[in-house]
Amino acid sequence: MKNRFVAFAAALIFAAFTFGITACSELFEEKDVYPQMESLVVADGSPVVSPDQDDKTVTVSDEKVLSAEINEEGKLVITPLKPGSAEVSFFDSKNNTYVTYEFEVTSKGRLVQSSEPKSVPREYTVSISAMTHGSVTADKTTAHAGDTVTLTAIPDEGYRLGTYTVTSGGQAVSVSGNTFTMPAGNVTVTATFVPKTYGVGDVLLKDGSIIYYENVSGMTAEQKENAIGVLYALDENGKPRGWLGVYNSIQKKTGCWLDWAKAHTTGFNTKFEDIICTPSTSGEGAASTATFTGDIDGSDNWAYICSIDPTASANAEENYPGFHYVNTYAQTFNLTGDYADGWYMPSIAELCYIYRNKDTVNEVITALEGTPLLEDGYLSSSQSTTTDSVWHIDLKNGSLSINWKYINPLICCVRKFTEGD
Numbered sequence: 001m002k003n004r005f006v007a008f009a010a011a012l013i014f015a016a017f018t019f020g021i022t023a024c025s026e027l028f029e030e031k032d033v034y035p036q037m038e039s040l041v042v043a044d045g046s047p048v049v050s051p052d053q054d055d056k057t058v059t060v061s062d063e064k065v066l067s068a069e070i071n072e073e074g075k076l077v078i079t080p081l082k083p084g085s086a087e088v089s090f091f092d093s094k095n096n097t098y099v100t101y102e103f104e105v106t107s108k109g110r111l112v113q114s115s116e117p118k119s120v121p122r123e124y125t126v127s128i129s130a131m132t133h134g135s136v137t138a139d140k141t142t143a144h145a146g147d148t149v150t151l152t153a154i155p156d157e158g159y160r161l162g163t164y165t166v167t168s169g170g171q172a173v174s175v176s177g178n179t180f181t182m183p184a185g186n187v188t189v190t191a192t193f194v195p196k197t198y199g200v201g202d203v204l205l206k207d208g209s210i211i212y213y214e215n216v217s218g219m220t221a222e223q224k225e226n227a228i229g230v231l232y233a234l235d236e237n238g239k240p241r242g243w244l245g246v247y248n249s250i251q252k253k254t255g256c257w258l259d260w261a262k263a264h265t266t267g268f269n270t271k272f273e274d275i276i277c278t279p280s281t282s283g284e285g286a287a288s289t290a291t292f293t294g295d296i297d298g299s300d301n302w303a304y305i306c307s308i309d310p311t312a313s314a315n316a317e318e319n320y321p322g323f324h325y326v327n328t329y330a331q332t333f334n335l336t337g338d339y340a341d342g343w344y345m346p347s348i349a350e351l352c353y354i355y356r357n358k359d360t361v362n363e364v365i366t367a368l369e370g371t372p373l374l375e376d377g378y379l380s381s382s383q384s385t386t387t388d389s390v391w392h393i394d395l396k397n398g399s400l401s402i403n404w405k406y407i408n409p410l411i412c413c414v415r416k417f418t419e420g421d
Contacts (some may be wrong), residue, residue: 062086065105080105085114091122098122121145124168125186133159133193143182151178155193160212162192177220198240200357201364204229208338208418216364227368228339229415230361233353240417241353244361245343246370247333258322260379260390260405265319266309268388268405275301277347277382277391279400287352287398294382298347299416301381302327322379322411329413343413345381348391348400350414355398377409 058068058076065084071077076090082105089100097119104112123142126149128135134155143149153161166173168185180187201213206226211219219227229243261267275298279290295301302323306313316324322345329335329343346354354361354373362372375396382391389402392409403409 057090059089060086061088066103066111076101078103078111080109080111083107092119122184124182124184126182127186127188129188129190131190131193134161134191136164136189136191138189140182145182145184147182148179149182149187151175151180151189151191153178153191153193155196158196159193160196162194163215164189164191175218177215177218177223179220197238198231198234200231200233201360202231202240203227203364203368204231204243204418206335206337206339213360213364216367219367224368227370228333228335230364230368231417232361232414233350233357242346242350242417243415244354244365245329245333245413245415246365246368247329258325258379258411259408260320260322260381262319262321263404263406267305267312267320270308271387272301272305272308272383274304275347275381275383276385277349277380278385279348279352279391282400282402284394284397284399286400287355287393290352290400292349292352296347296349298350298381298414299342299344301347302344322408323381325411326413338418339415342415344415345379345411346414348380348382348393351378351380351393351412352398352400354412354414355393355395358395373412374410379407379409379411 058070060066060068062084063086064082065086066081066088067079068088068090069077070090076088078088080103085102085104087100087102089098091097092099098121100118100120101113102115104114106112121144123144125142126138126140128138134153137152137154139150139152140147151164153164155161164175164178164180166175166180166187166189168183168187173180173183173187198210199213201216203211203213203216203219204227205211205223206228211223211227213231227246229245231240231242232244233241235241275295277292277294277296279286279292281290302312305320305323312320312323316327326343326345330340358373365372373395375394377392377394380391380393384391384402386402388405390405392401392403392407393399394401
């Protein structure tokens with residue numbers, strides 16, 4: 001009898017040493033009296049879950065073989081019930097993983113850990129809340145902590161995305177553009193949708209989509225790289241006037257002297273009647289209040305010049321260097337597809353609208369790492385009532401003045417407004 005007791009004790013000590021399991025009380029009887037079996041605690045020297053952790057759920061693959069729970073100390077307690085094998089899984093909050101143990105209850109009433117524990121990262125759920133005027137989808141319904149989740153907003157007709165809101169456990173999760181990093185917890189996603197209106201500072205991307213001014217600070221590096229225009233003004237009805245090119249100026253110090261038309265050329269000596277635009281006032285500060293008569297839309301001014309001077313388009317670089325710059329703007333800055341053309345030199349009216357919003361426009365262009373407008377003179381495409389002169393603006397003080405066509409101030413490029421995706 002003594003030898004038998006020693007053998008049982010040695011076997012149980014060996015199992016505890018090998019598999020990390022210790023008995024809570026006396027040894028098992030070597031017979032199939034399972035109700036007399038004692039519960040065992042998986043001992044690893046520390047709690048397997050945090051005592052204050054909400055998720056203390058334990059999953060057992062076969063509850064007829066054994067049962068399992070997390071005790072008050074946060075340790076896994078196993079109770080054998082009958083011979084057989086079962087897996088036990090629980091969440092290890094210390095390592096943010098799910099842990100699975102395989103156990104076997106032998107016919108002799110022994111509880112054996114039959115393999116090393118397996119750990120897999122925990123997946124958390126991504127839930128989308130109900131919302132009005134649109135919906136949101138996520139590229140993942142579950143994700144591990146640290147994964148990137150991408151959101152897609154689908155506004156109803158006449159609406160656009162306002163803001164995304166992502167929360168986890170009552171705490172806000174930072175959203176950058178339309179992505180966020182999955183925290184160690186389930187998240188809930190919602191969004192607001194607002195009436196589709198535009199404002200100064202909205203940004204046009206190469207794919208035709210629009211980043212609204214209030215979201216510019218959250219633009220990704222890729223979005224900034226693909227930005228091509230900034231909305232520079234709205235008309236009296238709230239309709240966008242147009243896009244100012246992000247890369248919009250050539251500075252004199254670069255050696256680029258961009259005349260409207262070279263002296264003594266056809267362009268210099270021609271009064272282009274249909275592109276005359278006259279402000280109601282001139283001089284310092286006039287750009288802030290001036291109204292205009294004549295042609296205020298500069299988008300077709302070059303085409304009109306070419307119709308009057310057929311040699312213009314054939315030799316623009318030599319005779320109309322300012323227009324040549326805007327005509328090749330897309331090529332210079334690698335704009336392709338829908339935005340490979342359509343850029344033009346603004347009329348004096350359009351330059352005044354830009355002047356009135358230059359602070360906001362420059363704020364955005366700077367954020368996009370583009371070329372801000374300078375407080376200097378800019379050339380318009382508007383003919384004055386004097387044959388050899390055109391209208392200029394000084395963006396420093398809003399001064400409007402007439403100068404020779406061969407005077408070469410700075411130039412910016414604009415484009416007609418187009419709807420975003």
